[in-house]
Amino acid sequence: MNGFEERVINEIGNMTNIAFWTRNVERKGFRINGFVNHYPDFIIQTKSGKTILLETKATI
Incomplete structure (x- = not known):
């Protein structure tokens, strides 16, 4: 996991x-x-049962 992915999932995990x-x-x-x-x-x-598929990109 790269640094950007780690920052993104840490934010999501805290929601x-x-x-x-x-x-x-x-x-x-x-x-x-x-x-x-x-x-x-x-x-x-x-928690409402929705599934999210997430693809992270550090640059566009």
Whole structure:
């Protein structure tokens, strides 16, 4: 995990509406199937039951 990812997930982990989060190890675990598979950095579950797939980018 790079420094930017660590800062982002620390902020998310401190939010009161987050039930849990997990890091999606690169090229393993969960993927979004498509012409090119996509592996989000984090999978987040809110206390209201919503699932968030998060891909962090330090630069645009």
